[in-house]
Amino acid sequence: MSVVIIGGGQAGLQVADSLRGGGYMDNITIIADEPELPYQRPPLSKDYLAPGKKPTPLPLRGGSFFADKKIELRAGVAATSVDRSARTVHLADGAALPYEHLVFATGAANRVLACAGADLDGVHGLKTLHDAERLHAALTAARNVVVIGAGFIGLEFAAAARAHGCEVTVLEFAPRPMGRALSPAMGKWFTSAHAALGVRLRLNEGIDHFEAGPDGHVGAAVSTIGTSYAADLVVVGIGVIPNDILATAAGLATANGIVVDEALRTSDPAILAVGDCANFPSVHAGTRIRLESVQNATDQGRHAAQTILGKPAAYAELPWFWSTQGGFRLQIAGLSAPGDETVLNGDPETSRFSILCFRDGRLSAVESMNSPADHMAARKLLASSWGPAPEEAATPGFSLKTFARESLLGSTQ
Amino acid sequence: MPSITFTQPSGVTDVVTVQDGTSLMRAAVTNGVDGIVGECGGQAMCATCHVYVRPEFADVLPEVGDDEEEMLDCTTAERTDRSRLGCQILASADLDGLVVDVPADQV
Ligand SMILES: Cc1cc2nc3c(=O)[nH]c(=O)nc-3n(C[C@H](O)[C@H](O)[C@H](O)COP(=O)(O)OP(=O)(O)OC[C@H]3O[C@@H](n4cnc5c(N)ncnc54)[C@H](O)[C@@H]3O)c2cc1C
Ligand code: FES
Numbered sequence: 001m002s003v004v005i006i007g008g009g010q011a012g013l014q015v016a017d018s019l020r021g022g023g024y025m026d027n028i029t030i031i032a033d034e035p036e037l038p039y040q041r042p043p044l045s046k047d048y049l050a051p052g053k054k055p056t057p058l059p060l061r062g063g064s065f066f067a068d069k070k071i072e073l074r075a076g077v078a079a080t081s082v083d084r085s086a087r088t089v090h091l092a093d094g095a096a097l098p099y100e101h102l103v104f105a106t107g108a109a110n111r112v113l114a115c116a117g118a119d120l121d122g123v124h125g126l127k128t129l130h131d132a133e134r135l136h137a138a139l140t141a142a143r144n145v146v147v148i149g150a151g152f153i154g155l156e157f158a159a160a161a162r163a164h165g166c167e168v169t170v171l172e173f174a175p176r177p178m179g180r181a182l183s184p185a186m187g188k189w190f191t192s193a194h195a196a197l198g199v200r201l202r203l204n205e206g207i208d209h210f211e212a213g214p215d216g217h218v219g220a221a222v223s224t225i226g227t228s229y230a231a232d233l234v235v236v237g238i239g240v241i242p243n244d245i246l247a248t249a250a251g252l253a254t255a256n257g258i259v260v261d262e263a264l265r266t267s268d269p270a271i272l273a274v275g276d277c278a279n280f281p282s283v284h285a286g287t288r289i290r291l292e293s294v295q296n297a298t299d300q301g302r303h304a305a306q307t308i309l310g311k312p313a314a315y316a317e318l319p320w321f322w323s324t325q326g327g328f329r330l331q332i333a334g335l336s337a338p339g340d341e342t343v344l345n346g347d348p349e350t351s352r353f354s355i356l357c358f359r360d361g362r363l364s365a366v367e368s369m370n371s372p373a374d375h376m377a378a379r380k381l382l383a384s385s386w387g388p389a390p391e392e393a394a395t396p397g398f399s400l401k402t403f404a405r406e407s408l409l410g411s412t413q
Numbered sequence: 414m415p416s417i418t419f420t421q422p423s424g425v426t427d428v429v430t431v432q433d434g435t436s437l438m439r440a441a442v443t444n445g446v447d448g449i450v451g452e453c454g455g456q457a458m459c460a461t462c463h464v465y466v467r468p469e470f471a472d473v474l475p476e477v478g479d480d481e482e483e484m485l486d487c488t489t490a491e492r493t494d495r496s497r498l499g500c501q502i503l504a505s506a507d508l509d510g511l512v513v514d515v516p517a518d519q520v
Contacts, residue, residue: 040451040454042453042454042456043454043455046454046456047454047455047456058439058442058443058451058454058455059442059443060442061442061445062442062443062444062445062446063443063445064444064445065445068445294452294453295452298452298520322453322456322458322459324456324458329456329458329480331458370480371483372457372458372480372483372484372487373483373486376460376483376484376486376487379487380487
């Protein structure tokens with residue numbers, strides 16, 4: 001008996017931890033291609049980049065965790081192929097590991113720009129500790145920063161670069177920032193919020209190409225409408241591609257990620273997939289999705305461990321997410337969809353409000369700005385089958401927290 | 414450097430020396446203290462770094478911030494008047510000898 005986990009990120013470590021927590025006694029091996037002690041990614045675009053501080057990575061688990069829990073961490077070596085008939089994983093260093101259960105927790109890779117100049121010095125992505133180290137160093141000297149893509153990571157970076165006193169331009173092809181994840185109303189609010197931070201957010205304007213300066217380093221970013229922006233540091237944040245190549249090569253079903261069932265098993269029941277790389281059926285979305293969040297990685301990690309321990313169940317955890325951009329603290333519970341009806345609670349002028357999203361009259365998601373109480377109430381409500389009707393949520397003085405307390409107390413009586 | 418004691422529900426203790434300015438959450442996670450998770454990386458967004466501070470240290474702690482206050486309402490283990498988020502308490506000489514109890518559950 002043994003479990004092999006490919007990927008030493010948030011999801012992979014959680015599988016290992018939850019297996020031990022659930023009483024699994026046999027060998028557990030984590031194969032991690034990154035050389036460092038596994039670390040948390042979210043701080044890399046936030047605290048880690050703050051000016052005037054010596055950045056230190058935040059580990060996912062302490063160094064003693066692996067020995068204490070008898071989990072073998074093979075860091076700095078990639079898995080290169082999976083032989084399903086022999087139930088063996090082959091590693092780049094020539095080792096071959098047999099498995100009873102295999103878990104893909106391989107995450108996702110940054111999408112790269114294909115335009116001219118995208119390979120110039122000074123054009124970066126942000127995914128790994130190594131990326132963040134380079135960016136932290138570059139920020140101290142940078143003056144003109146251009147960010148490609150107004151997604152979460154791009155805008156978090158933009159806010160961090162403003163804190164370093166840089167001029168910051170964000171080019172976004174779409175008409176709204178964070179359009180994939182946020183309601184139009186919240187997107188609009190963020191557009192003005194970033195303007196107030198001094199970020200020049202250019203919507204409906206993509207990148208056409210980069211031009212080199214006299215030193216061969218990036219010097220300018222030229223947009224799709226022909227405007228040239230001075231740039232000595234560029235960060236590209238245009239989304240990710242799931243790391244599913246190994247799974248495809250092993251003959252597993254993949255389609256925007258590794259396809260899993262409700263117990264997180266792939267098309268081979270001895271093999272599971274969790275986190276950013278997994279395409280799973282979501283009861284909250286009503287369809288198959290892939291999510292990139294800490295919640296998804298940890299909850300799926302815990303769930304997959306239960307499947308391996310012989311207790312398969314349908315994964316149904318509520319998605320939630322956060323992002324901090326400058327002083328703006330966004331929390332999202334649930335999944336909104338284009339066309340959801342929205343109701344505003346609180347006053348956007350105070351930067352403390354929530355947007356409640358409804359689909360077919362039922363609460364589908366809540367986006368909270370600097371309002372953790374609303375967020376936590378929303379998490380409880382969305383995880384239960386209770387929620388206000390849109391008309392009720394729109395009555396003056398409505399409080400999601402009070403509603404949650406009253407309705408959830410009532411439901412348990 | 415201040416030393417902080419984390420006491421588990423089982424009674425087992427971990428004594429950790431913490432650099433000034435480092436949060437109790439980061440210190441606990443880095444030193445492998447069981448039961449402190451820190452899923453949001455210290456942003457007061459997840460409440461998985463909940464600790465109970467021994468009453469004799471109540472006076473030396475910084476005030477509970479607004480965000481911390483709201484998140485503390487939603488801890489998995491019961492909130493008491495000793496509840497704090499470990500990520501919001503930064504170590505300093507004043508906190509030397511601090512003892513905190515780790516709750517049984519964080520998620
Ligand atoms: C800068 C940044 C900021 C973020 N901020 C937030 C946030 O504020 N809130 C939030 O909820 N989420 C945030 N996220 C997303 C969150 O960090 C991810 O969703 C989460 O880390 C996913 O965990 P994972 O284990 O699925 O993948 P990962 O953490 O990416 O881990 C996968 C690991 O597998 C390794 N790997 C891949 N292939 C192989 C192979 N063949 N052999 C060995 N190893 C392999 C990869 O190198 C990687 O180390 C952020 C992400 C980034 C990059
Ligand atoms: S680490 Fe998330 S609230 Fe403290």
